[in-house]
Every structure is written in structure tokens, then in C-alpha cells.
Amino acid sequence: xxxxxxCQLEELEGTLFCSNCGAALLADENQARTRARPFSKPxxxxxxxxxxxxxxxxxxxxxxxxRFIIPxxxxxxxxxxxxxxEIGRSDPRRDVKPDLDLSQDGGAEAGVSRHHAxxxxxxxxxxxxxxxxxxxxxxxxxxxxPRLPFAVDNGDELKLGELVxxxxxxx
Amino acid sequence: xxxxxxYYAVLxxxxxxxxxxxxxxxxxxxxxxxxxxxxxxxxxxxxxxxMAYRILSNPDSRTAFDQAYENEVRPGTTNALQIQxxxxxxxxxxxxxxxxxxxxxxxxxxPALLSERPPINLCLVxxxxxxxxxxxxxxxxxxxxxxxxxxxxxDSIAVVVFSDYADVIVPSDSAVNVNLIRSRTSQIxxxxxxxxxxxxRLGLMELYKTKDDAAVNHLVLLTDGxxxxxxxxxxxxxxxxxxxxxxxxxxxxxxxxxxxxxxxLVAPSGGTAAYLETSEQVITHLEQCLRGLGRAxxxxxxxxxxxxxxxxxxxxxxxxxxxxxxxxxYDAMPLGxxxxxxxxxxxxxxxxxxxxxxxxxxxGVEIRANVIPTHQKFARYSREIELGFMLDxxxxxxxxxxxxxxxxxxxxxxxxxxxxxVEQGAIExxxxxxxxxxxxxxxxxxxxxxxxxxxxxxxxxxxxxxxPEGRKELKYGTRSLISYDHVS
Numbered sequence: 001x002x003x004x005x006x007c008q009l010e011e012l013e014g015t016l017f018c019s020n021c022g023a024a025l026l027a028d029e030n031q032a033r034t035r036a037r038p039f040s041k042p043x044x045x046x047x048x049x050x051x052x053x054x055x056x057x058x059x060x061x062x063x064x065x066x067r068f069i070i071p072x073x074x075x076x077x078x079x080x081x082x083x084x085x086e087i088g089r090s091d092p093r094r095d096v097k098p099d100l101d102l103s104q105d106g107g108a109e110a111g112v113s114r115h116h117a118x119x120x121x122x123x124x125x126x127x128x129x130x131x132x133x134x135x136x137x138x139x140x141x142x143x144x145x146p147r148l149p150f151a152v153d154n155g156d157e158l159k160l161g162e163l164v165x166x167x168x169x170x171x
Numbered sequence: 172x173x174x175x176x177x178y179y180a181v182l183x184x185x186x187x188x189x190x191x192x193x194x195x196x197x198x199x200x201x202x203x204x205x206x207x208x209x210x211x212x213x214x215x216x217x218x219x220x221x222m223a224y225r226i227l228s229n230p231d232s233r234t235a236f237d238q239a240y241e242n243e244v245r246p247g248t249t250n251a252l253q254i255q256x257x258x259x260x261x262x263x264x265x266x267x268x269x270x271x272x273x274x275x276x277x278x279x280x281x282p283a284l285l286s287e288r289p290p291i292n293l294c295l296v297x298x299x300x301x302x303x304x305x306x307x308x309x310x311x312x313x314x315x316x317x318x319x320x321x322x323x324x325x326d327s328i329a330v331v332v333f334s335d336y337a338d339v340i341v342p343s344d345s346a347v348n349v350n351l352i353r354s355r356t357s358q359i360x361x362x363x364x365x366x367x368x369x370x371x372r373l374g375l376m377e378l379y380k381t382k383d384d385a386a387v388n389h390l391v392l393l394t395d396g397x398x399x400x401x402x403x404x405x406x407x408x409x410x411x412x413x414x415x416x417x418x419x420x421x422x423x424x425x426x427x428x429x430x431x432x433x434x435x436l437v438a439p440s441g442g443t444a445a446y447l448e449t450s451e452q453v454i455t456h457l458e459q460c461l462r463g464l465g466r467a468x469x470x471x472x473x474x475x476x477x478x479x480x481x482x483x484x485x486x487x488x489x490x491x492x493x494x495x496x497x498x499x500x501y502d503a504m505p506l507g508x509x510x511x512x513x514x515x516x517x518x519x520x521x522x523x524x525x526x527x528x529x530x531x532x533x534x535g536v537e538i539r540a541n542v543i544p545t546h547q548k549f550a551r552y553s554r555e556i557e558l559g560f561m562l563d564x565x566x567x568x569x570x571x572x573x574x575x576x577x578x579x580x581x582x583x584x585x586x587x588x589x590x591x592x593v594e595q596g597a598i599e600x601x602x603x604x605x606x607x608x609x610x611x612x613x614x615x616x617x618x619x620x621x622x623x624x625x626x627x628x629x630x631x632x633x634x635x636x637x638x639p640e641g642r643k644e645l646k647y648g649t650r651s652l653i654s655y656d657h658v659s
Contacts, residue, residue: 001268007607011271012268012269012270012271012522013264013266013268013269013270013271014259014260014263014270014271014272014273014523015271016259016271016273016569016573016574016577016578016581017577017578017581019581019584020607021585021604021607022581022582022585022607022608022610022611023611024578069202071571072616076198106616109613109616109618154206155205155206162614166202168202168206169206
């Protein structure tokens with residue numbers, strides 16, 4: 001059985017949407033069981049993953065570029081990965097211009113902040129950091145606290161407010 | 172080329188897909204593979220995907236593949252209907268409990284058989300009850316003349332008006348005469364109540380007079396009111412008409428008409444019921460209806476699904492061109508008319524009982540249809556999909572087309588449950604569900620519909636029922652979300 005994350009109704013395996021509240025059930029339990037991703041499922045002991053802290057040394061290079069896929073708009077963006085890659089919504093009036101601008105993907109409606117999150121290189125690998133956004137950032141269904149780097153991996157799902165984006169490494 | 176997979180199915184694109192669509196589909200499919208499997212040397216299915224893209228993206232190899240494939244499927248002939256099947260998951264996991272599988276059936280007309288517009292045998296059945304007085308009847312009169320102007324000499328048109336009793340004001344067996352139609356319709360006066368069965372019966376009689384197997388035979392009902400006591404008789408008439416290959420569509424003007432009844436009336440022939448908020452929309456809807464009739468490719472479509480043991484049908488919904496639930500039957504389920512360039516999508520929801528690893532099961536669909544360009548009666552087309560069972564299959568997100576279809580069904584169902592709850596007096600449940608619906612509509616980018624849902628949620632709590640216009644706005648608004656979308 002699958003449990004609906006929104007209303008806790010039990011549905012048969014394979015069901016794609018909750019019959020009670022309409023919430024999407026795919027890529028949840030199913031995904032966690034077959035694809036062990038760092039945060040795709042809360043730890044067995046109920047302890048949330050720890051942020052990556054410690055001395056910053058030379059970053060480990062995992063990829064030179066990142067491909068972002070935004071399912072809602074169907075858009076794909078490939079961006080070079082520097083020290084820091086900012087994600088948010090552009091606002092010409094305030095001269096905000098993030099590296100990954102989600103304003104054309106329904107970002108405003110989905111509650112993406114202007115400075116929402118950043119992808120940063122750390123000694124332990126690639127990480128995402130929430131920039132005190134209004135509506136929060138999730139990594140594979142786990143909401144991360146602001147201003148702390150959390151590990152991300154190739155293929156991970158990020159949720160900014162209500163907007164889902166997928167991240168892939170490119171050579 | 173025995174053993175060669177259908178590369179269109181591998182990429183999940185229709186046979187008429189453009190090169191851009193194929194590239195897009197290829198990229199989407201690649202994303203479904205875990206990185207470790209994105210290597211033709213590692214994964215057979217990835218190898219097939221790359222092969223499919225290589226062959227279909229090159230016009231020369233694509234043409235060669237199309238020809239070889241057609242010859243294999245139907246030696247010597249070209250299929251008039253193109254059927255594709257997509258499963259939400261394949262292989263399925265081996266589990267000890269019941270699981271759900273969605274099957275998307277995409278039925279399209281073969282573009283190679285594009286033909287002349289078939290002759291149209293049309294009858295307009297117009298409500299002239301008191302409530303139609305003023306602007307409504309005025310608009311309907313103007314629309315009738317406008318439609319008549321668009322007909323061709325080989326077509327025929329009849330006009331029937333009804334209130335408590337019905338009259339033929341333009342008989343079907345006269346040649347299309349715009350001046351006659353204009354002068355006759357201009358004399359329509361409004362009075363009396365709405366008795367739909369009367370108008371329907373007379374309208375169908377007119378259509379039978381000029382009925383032609385090579386033509387599209389269609390009745391359009393225009394009404395703004397409730398009919399009383401003759402619902403069952405009307406539906407029987409519609410059933411009979413459907414059996415005789417006459418399709419019926421209904422245009423409800425304003426919000427005082429009975430949507431459940433009109434839905435039932437158009438269901439047997441697979442027609443559509445539309446909600447017209449104002450009478451200004453009559454003309455555009457009639458024109459749209461006429462265009463649709465002109466694109467008719469096959470009529471009297473029927474679907475039969477063959478399920479293996481341990482599979483059960485949970486529900487079947489037609490998602491386009493007009494979304495509606497289909498009553499499950501082992502024999503033949505009516506799907507109505509198929510148009511050129513507008514594939515028909517059917518979503519079958521199956522319950523699958525436990526299987527063991529390594530088992531396979533075949534689900535088959537058969538479509539029977541009267542194909543207009545080839546004059547084939549009860550032509551049969553079939554397609555099969557083989558499903559495998561595996562312990563812990565690698566995770567693949569389901570095809571976007573399947574997810575999209577299931578999500579639209581999901582919205583439609585939430586809507587339907589609200590009406591049920593309102594009718595059963597479960598006001599709190601209904602209000603709560605409307606709020607959920609608003610969230611889902613907003614997620615789908617339907618801000619306006621979401622606001623209507625929220626407004627109705629408040630209204631239910633206050634008054635205990637939905638407003639008639641809110642109900643229709645939501646019902647037909649959600650439907651239009653579902654319709655005119657297909658695998659592409």
C-alpha cells in the first residue's frame with residue numbers, strides 16, 4: 001500500500017494520484033524503495049540528515065555543468081557550475097538576476113522567492129542551501145533548514161516552494 | 172523484420188510525430204533512466220531507445236521503417252486506424268497485494284488516408300420555450316442561418332423547434348436553401364414549456380429520411396431548460412439513434428438546464444454536451460461542431476479490452492475529444508466518432524492480482540469502427556501489450572503522457588465526488604474537497620477555476636448547496652482541461 005503524503009489515505013501500489021485529495025503519489029514511496037537517495041526517505045531511526053559543515057577546503061569537482069529540468073514548464077537549462085549558483089526569480093526593478101531564473105516557469109505562482117536557494121561546492125561535494133526563502137526548500141521530499149548546506153546528488157529532486165526541479169550532472 | 176520493436180512505442184510518440192517531437196520524446200525518455208543505465212552496452216531497453224531515435228530522426232530510415240512495419244502488421248494494406256498502448260509501469264513489481272496499472276489507449280486516424288470532407292446530414296433541434304425569449308432565441312436564429320451558409324450542396328439540414336410540442340420548420344429532404352432557412356427561423360416565436368423528447372423524436376425522424384451511410388448523421392440539441400418526466404424516453408431515443416450511427420450533441424445555454432441528463436443523452440453516441448454561459452457563444456460552438464463533423468474519419472467506434480486472468484478493470488474513461496466515463500463491458504464499449512488530426516484517448520484503470528517473478532501477461536484492445544474514407548463497415552483493429560513481472564524492477568517514472576492523463580482524470584473525479592457529496596448532504600466533506608480541488612487546479616495552472624472552486628466551497632458552507640453556474644463552470648471547465656489532449 002502507498003500512503004498519501006497529504007491526507008494519509010491508503011491507496012493500492014501503482015496508484016498515481018490520491019483518490020481522496022488528488023495529491024500526486026508518484027515518485028514518493030515507490031521511488032524511495034527502489035532508488036536509495038540520500039534524503040529520499042527519512043532515516044530509519046527518524047534522524048534527519050545532517051548538514052555539511054566543517055572547514056571548507058578545496059572543493060571536490062563532481063561535474064562542470066548542471067542540467068536543470070523543470071517538469072511544470074518542460075524547460076531544461078544547462079548552467080556552468082561555479083563556486084555558487086543561485087536559484088530564484090528575477091526582478092528587474094530590484095536588479096535581482098539569479099543564475100537559474102524560474103520566473104518564466106510559474107515561479108511566482110509556486111512561491112519561489114527572489115533569492116531562494118543556492119547550489120554550492122563544498123569539500124564533501126555538491127550541496128544546496130536555502131537562502132531564507134519564504135516558502136522553503138526541499139531535497140527529495142526532505143525540507144532543509146535555511147542557511148545550511150545539504151548534500152545533493154545527480155538526479156535529485158529539489159522543490160522550491162511548490163515548484164519542482166530536477167538536477168543532473170553534466171560532464 | 173520479426174522481433175523488431177515498434178520504435179514509435181519505444182519513444183512513446185504518435186506515428187505522425189514531427190522530428191522535433193521525436194527529439195523531445197527521446198530526451199524525456201533518457202531522463203527516465205538512472206545514470207548507470209544510460210549506456211547501450213549495459214541496458215537493452217536503453218539500446219532500443221537509442222536505436223529508435225537513430226531510425227526515426229532520419230527521414231530516410233524512418234520511411235523504410237514505416238513501410239516495413241506496416242507490411243509486417245498488416246501485409247499489403249495500410250491500417251486506417253492507428254492504435255497505441257502505453258502502460259504506467261512495465262515490468263510490474265512482484266508484490267503480495269493488489270496493484271494498480273493504468274493503460275493509455277491512443278487511437279488516431281491514419282493521415283495517409285486523409286480524404287474529402289464527408290457529406291453532413293444535420294438536424295438542429297431548437298428549444299423555443301418561454302425562457303428562450305429575447306437575446307437567446309435571437310442568437311440561435313442568427314447562428315442557424317450562419318451554419319446553413321457554411322453547408323455544401325451535398326449536405327442536408329433540418330430545423331425542428333419544440334416547446335410542449337414540436338414542429339418541423341425546415342424539412343431535411345429539401346435542398347439546402349439559406350434564404351428559406353433564414354425566413355423560417357426568423358418566424359420562430361417563444362412560448363410554452365420544455366419537452367425535449369418531443370423535439371428529439373421529430374428531429375431524429377427528419378434525419379432518418381435523409382440518412383446516408385457515407386454521410387455524417389448528426390443531431391444538435393439547443394436548450395436552456397429542464398425537461399420533466401420524459402428523460403427516460405429521451406435517453407432510449409438517443410440509444411436507438413446511436414445504434415443507427417446517428418450521433419447527438421447538446422448545447423446548454425445559461426445554467427438552468429440539467430447537466431446530468433444532457434450528459435446521459437449524448438453518451439450513447441459518444442457526443443458532447445457543452446455549457447454556454449451566454450447565448451453569444453452559440454455561434455462559435457455550432458461552428459466548432461460543424462468543423463468537427465467535417466473532420467469525421469470513423470463513426471460508431473467500439474472498444475473491447477481483453478484482460479488476462481488475474482487482471483480486473485476498475486474504470487474506463489474516454490479523455491478526448493469529450494471526456495466521459497465509459498461503462499465497462501466485456502463486449503463493446505461505445506466511443507463515438509474519431510476525427511482527423513484529433514486522436515481519441517482512453518484511460519483504462521486495471522487492478523492486478525499478485526503474480527510471480529518472470530510471469531508475463533498480455534492485454535489486448537480491439538477497436539471496431541465504420542471508416543468513412545474507405546467505406547469499411549465494422550472494420551477491426553487490434554493491439555496488444557505484453558507486461559512482465561519482476562522482483563524489484565528498476566525505478567522508472569511513468570511516461571509523462573500517462574501521468575498527464577491520469578492527473579486529468581484525477582481532477583475530473585474530485586469534481587464528481589463533490590457533486591455526489593452535495594447531493595448526499597455531506598456539506599462539510601464537499602467543502603473540504605472543493606478546497607483540495609482548488610489546490611490541485613492551482614497546481615495545474617488553472618487559477619481562475621481554482622478561484623471558482625474556493626468561492627463554491629464558501630458558498631456550500633453558507634447555503635448548503637452549489638450555485639448552478641458555479642457547478643457548471645467547474646464541471647465543464649475541468650472537462651475542457653481533459654479534452655483535446657493526447658499523446659504527443
